Amino acid sequence: MNNRKIKKVVIAGGGTAGWMAAASLAKLLGKTLDITLIESDDIPTVGVGEATIPTLITLHQLLKINEKEFLAAVQGTFKLGISFENWRDVNQDYIHSFGWTGKDCWAAGFQHFWKKGLDLGISEEFGKYCPEWAAAKANKFAVLSREGLNYAYHIDAGLYAKFLRKMAEEHGAQRQEGKIKRVNLNADDGYIESLLLESGQVIDGDLFIDCTGFRGLLIEQALHVGYDDWSHWLPCDGAIAVQTESLGEPIPYTRSIAHGAGWQWRIPLQERVGNGLVFSSKFWSDDQAIDCLTKNIEGKPLNDPRVIKFKTGQRRKHWHKNCVAMGLSSGFIEPLESTSIHLIQRAIVRLMQMFPYDGIRQPDVEEFNAQMKFESDNIRDFIILHYHVTDRSDTEFWRHCRNMEVPESLTHRIELFKQTGRVFKVPTELFGENSWIQVMLGQGLMPEQYHPIVNMMSDAELKDFLVGIRSQVDRTVAQLPSHADFIRHFAPTMARD
Ligand SMILES: Cc1cc2nc3c(=O)[nH]c(=O)nc-3n(C[C@H](O)[C@H](O)[C@H](O)COP(=O)(O)OP(=O)(O)OC[C@H]3O[C@@H](n4cnc5c(N)ncnc54)[C@H](O)[C@@H]3O)c2cc1C
Known part of the structure; x- marks a missing residue:
């Protein structure tokens, strides 16, 4: 000491x-x-x-930050999740939303009920059973006092x-x-x-x-x-960033659009859009990356593209x-x-x-380091999942990602989900079961079976169960204003001055 x-x-x-x-x-x-x-x-x-995730709200509550003042000061918009476009394959999209999808039972998560419904032809797209997913798709949002949406911010x-x-x-x-x-x-x-x-x-x-x-x-x-x-697991090592004028109303989610050797982000703020491209220098030069980003942005650039290198x-x-x-x-x-x-x-x-x-005291130092490492390692695995589980094989980059070795801890999670449909959150890790499920399904990993407890429901009961959840989601979303209207009333920006 x-x-x-x-x-x-x-x-x-x-x-x-x-x-x-x-x-x-x-x-x-x-x-x-x-x-x-x-x-x-x-x-x-x-x-x-x-782009942030919902945990920031907890810090802001601790700091007693007034949400309206904060949003107005930072040109803030709301974020219900991330739309992953061209990740599973070109022209295939999914949303990883911040909400909870469907209803679990004590022994099996909702994905098991949904999977049986899928086999019977009575399940709809997984996200349709999640209010945050449906609100994002409909461009709607509100901070609700009861049974509210899970959200984060773009700032x-x-x-x-x-x-x-x-x-x-x-x-x-x-x-x-x-x-x-x-x-x-x-x-x-x-x-x-x-x-x-x-x-x-x-x-x-x-x-x-x-x-x-x-x-x-x-x-x-x-x-x-x-x-x-960790470059051998996450090959991207550069980014290009550029801001553009907004062309339309801000959407309530981040867009992540995969390209030949990386991916592009679009983060809608109240008065501008943050854009960038993350790429791997093993597969693309800076010029190729700038060219890709320039061709894929909308709206007039507000600054010159900036190159950022990282490991x-x-x-x-x-x-x-x-x-x-x-x-x-x-x-x-x-x-x-x-x-x-x-x-x-x-x-x-x-x-x-x-x-x-x-x-x-050294035990505090060691505990702090162990907790930070544990959390970072789990996030790392979750990010690798997006690259590794993909049907894309159209470029050398994607073939590399499909075939690369991944950490044992991730291989186990992938195999567990594939063979049994099961996902277990490690206590204190950031991403919960529903995040892992949405991304695994979105990336094209379908469980081979569902938990037999689902068979306690007759097919007709299962159908009623699924329809009931959908109707509840629809009712929640129907009462919401558009995201842009909500911001206009809730916290219009003060950033102009
Ligand atoms: C491409 C990219 C996209 C990202 N997108 C997201 C995102 O969407 N969401 C998210 O959560 N995070 C994101 N991040 C991460 C996020 O940007 C950082 O975590 C965050 O900005 C914190 O940066 P920082 O304060 O650690 O460092 P910096 O912003 O680099 O600040 C460093 C500070 O140190 C000071 N400094 C350095 N050297 C000296 C010196 N010698 N003397 C005095 N001062 C010095 C500088 O003046 C500066 O104030 C992204 C990062 C990158 C690279």
Whole structure:
């Protein structure tokens, strides 16, 4: 144990990760801590990261963020899921929605009832039994007080950082402008003592949060914790990002459109669309990727396409000595399921749960690292699933993805679902059964059998059961306004000023 008491927290970096950490710590622990955030106007943030998942709402509730003010400030729209287009095969689409599909029984999930119905010719498309799926398809949305929809947000990343900065400063966090030139380590124990800025100023602290982006200035460049590279499982290593003018009303879901050697995102905000293409440099050059994206965007570009390079994987330790890495400095899983902001949030909450006021204890550090690794490994498997289980064989990239080796843990899940229709969520992993089922079915993996408990229902009872769920979904969706109308009344943007 290191007995140094933790009073002064220094956050290096002011992107989404830095300001999320500053706002959360200042709001929830600020009275007991002295918080400084250092960022450099000369080093831009990554500037992407605009699709979220429903867990963000939990953090916002904890921080008592007013949803209307937040949405208006960040040009926010609502997100009910992700539409995966051309993933299973060209011209085949499915939606991974945030909702729950159908009704389970104690022994078997809804997919077993649906599968028997399919064999009998009485089941409709799996998603039709899920209100979020049906609302997304109908372009409808509302925040309902009872039996509401599960949703997340699309946000402008730059405006979100501004929003959080205001909150952090209101709760006492100090912003320090300046470029970090050197990380000073204690000669005896290797802990970080201070950061030297180019101006010559020295910022000392007890605990350092590395939010410096891919460079990992503290956790890697100074503390050398090492990196687990996952490129052999997730071959994409580059992205092109460009913003465009909106052509129509925003839709309530993210679009992920697969192409020859990667995929394209479309994230609709209130007044513009975030676009990008994630691709593998083994199969496409930057020029080919830019060409593909340029041909597939709608609306006038608002900036020049930007190329971002990355290596998928994670730091061997997220917390080492008195440094905790959050955001891109801790690792990166490509944005297919919009999980990075979630991982920042999890790191913040975990750190607060284990906050080392009286000195850093190694069991806390190990627990923190084990939990972050467990969560990242499960997300990694879920992302690989989208690439690996596919009927696509039209390009070298897709043939590579179909044939590549995948982690044992994923092979087991795929085989279990294929042979038995069963899916089990590992406690504390992010994606639940319904997410795995939607993606496995969507990617073309059909269970060979259903659980025999389904046979306790007669065929007529099964039909009534399925029709009943559909009617309930239809009733829920019928009462909803259009997504655009809802936003216009709920939280129109203030971003123009
Ligand atoms: C292509 C792409 C798409 C993505 N899409 C999504 C998405 O849809 N959803 C999602 O959840 N996540 C997404 N992400 C991830 C998301 O963008 C990041 O998790 C998030 O933006 C956090 O970034 P960051 O704050 O860690 O790093 P950055 O934004 O890179 O910020 C780094 C900060 O460190 C500062 N800094 C660096 N070096 C120094 C220095 N020497 N001195 C002083 N300051 C310094 C910089 O000034 C900056 O403020 C995406 C990422 C990529 C690459």
